[in-house]
Amino acid sequence: DTGVSQNPRHKITKRGQNVTFRCDPISEHNRLYWYRQTLGQGPEFLTYFQNEAQLEKSRLLSDRFSAERPKGSFSTLEIQRTEQGDSAMYLCASRESSGGLYEQFFGPGTRLTVL
């Protein structure tokens, strides 16, 4: 399967713990996006990368959140000192940086539950 993959698919943690999610984009895609989807809502933009450069961060991304894409391939999203309000589905998407397709390809998401 050459789509976007995310691991783990589910994560249950206790409040105050740190968690890290991984996203592997489609191999030739330069741009990688993170979104957060809470129950009953559409996804909300968190941050995006072009290659290894993090170009924009949403105000939703508090200082407890950090994202990296060290070699311009996979990306990690870390949440420190998790809170119950962090419970959500975290979605990753990738696309080519040029060309007219405009389509973002989404992974299956990581569902985080903070107890």
Added chain:
Amino acid sequence: AQSVTQLDSQVPVFEEAPVELRCNYSSSVSVYLFWYVQYPNQGLQLLLKYLSGSTLVKGINGFEAEFNKSQTSFHLRKPSVHISDTAEYFCAVRLSDYKLSFGAGTTVTVRA
């Protein structure tokens, strides 16, 4: 700022009946619009997109949408639904740098 509003949070429909999901957008500039579908415990899959040109856009799985600039709408339609169309549907608009802004979603439940 560009945004979309989905007017229906839930749409129950009988199998083989038509369905319409409503989406309105706000934008003062050229707009690129999308419809995505999300099946339970899965990511989002693109159904169709409007970039320019013909206002009637055909997508996968028999879905189509019509871009209406005067009414700032981009409603999604399917003439005959199947049980397998039960899912959540999201309308989205492209922001700068290809970020997407999504509506709150419409849950479609198809009943036999």
